Amino acid sequence: MQTHLRGRDLITLQEWTKDEIDTLLDVAFMLKRERALGRAHPILRDKVLAMLFFFASTRTRASFEAGMAQLGGHAQFIESRTTQISHGDTATEIGEIMGRYNDGIAIRQVDWGVGNGYIRDVAAASRVPVLNMQCDIYHPHQALADLMTIIERFGDPRGKSATVSWAYAASYQKPMSVPQSLALLLPRFGMNVRLVHPPEFRLMPEILEQAEDNAKRGHGSFEIMDDFEAGVTDTDVFYAKSWGAMLTTTDEGEGAAIIDKYPDWIADERRMGMAHEDAIYMHPLPADRGVEVADAVIDGPHSVVFDQAENRLHGQKAVMALTMN
Numbered sequence: 001m002q003t004h005l006r007g008r009d010l011i012t013l014q015e016w017t018k019d020e021i022d023t024l025l026d027v028a029f030m031l032k033r034e035r036a037l038g039r040a041h042p043i044l045r046d047k048v049l050a051m052l053f054f055f056a057s058t059r060t061r062a063s064f065e066a067g068m069a070q071l072g073g074h075a076q077f078i079e080s081r082t083t084q085i086s087h088g089d090t091a092t093e094i095g096e097i098m099g100r101y102n103d104g105i106a107i108r109q110v111d112w113g114v115g116n117g118y119i120r121d122v123a124a125a126s127r128v129p130v131l132n133m134q135c136d137i138y139h140p141h142q143a144l145a146d147l148m149t150i151i152e153r154f155g156d157p158r159g160k161s162a163t164v165s166w167a168y169a170a171s172y173q174k175p176m177s178v179p180q181s182l183a184l185l186l187p188r189f190g191m192n193v194r195l196v197h198p199p200e201f202r203l204m205p206e207i208l209e210q211a212e213d214n215a216k217r218g219h220g221s222f223e224i225m226d227d228f229e230a231g232v233t234d235t236d237v238f239y240a241k242s243w244g245a246m247l248t249t250t251d252e253g254e255g256a257a258i259i260d261k262y263p264d265w266i267a268d269e270r271r272m273g274m275a276h277e278d279a280i281y282m283h284p285l286p287a288d289r290g291v292e293v294a295d296a297v298i299d300g301p302h303s304v305v306f307d308q309a310e311n312r313l314h315g316q317k318a319v320m321a322l323t324m325n
């Protein structure tokens with residue numbers, strides 16, 4: 001267990017050791033138990049988290065805000081659109097100023113080619129920890145909640161297979177931060193990860209290299225497939241969600257046309273039936289119901305989407321309690 005995490009940024013779990021992530025999991029499960037028992041845990045009394053959003057959110061905003069309140073502190077909601085950020089406040093100014101008002105700064109900035117750099121620029125200027133609430137490359141708090149959920153369902157994740165698959169969704173070109181974060185994290189915990197997608201939806205090459213290296217070190221495996229049904233056959237975790245073809249084209253129209261080539265990539269009951277009998281279906285939400293996933297799957301007996309959403313709260317409380325105390 002690592003006990004010296006005070007002041008650390010969490011921009012990607014790839015920058016945290018396995019031992020440090022084990023500490024996060026340990027504290028997250030402890031805080032979940034404490035909440036179930038109705039025991040208060042004001043570890044961050046009088047502390048304040050700035051939550052800066054450049055993009056919409058339901059779960060991330062609500063869980064960070066509830067988490068800070070449950071830890072005895074406060075979270076302030078700041079939107080780029082309704083502040084002077086939209087008129088020119090720079091990342092450095094935000095890091096300097098928000099770091100002087102607050103005990104932590106959490107940011108969601110998912111613009112392709114912009115988000116991660118922005119968060120790192122704020123972190124470089126900030127005297128307090130910076131937490132990534134999702135960027136164009138990573139969604140670390142989602143991946144942490146997902147790993148918690150897998151451990152709750154299966155116990156030791158070593159040797160379990162996880163299919164992280166692209167799925168069709170016409171609503172908008174979603175960031176690739178969730179599949180990238182899962183591809184990096186799950187093999188570190190000994191899981192056998194199959195990344196499945198049509199060719200145009202490849203992930204960043206450096207992430208794929210790191211995922212392969214993580215698999216070697218974690219005694220898991222990592223393979224890339226382009227056959228949806230082969231990918232889901234006999235899997236333990238069926239994690240199917242959409243992301244954009246940003247590495248093929250940055251043109252919105254072309255991207256939408258590429259997505260429209262694959263409307264059959266839906267997580268439906270037939271495909272869920274190809275997975276192991278006790279397999280779980282996962283999605284970070286929001287999902288495009290009826291196109292990305294069938295109602296019968298997301299509302300069915302294999303679905304753990306509400307546990308995933310709940311674990312956002314407990315995982316993030318662990319991160320905040322350990323870094324902002």
Ligand code: CP
Nearest residue numbers: 057058059060284285
């Ligand atoms: N999963 C997730 O990040 O949800 P929100 O976009 O609603 O925050």
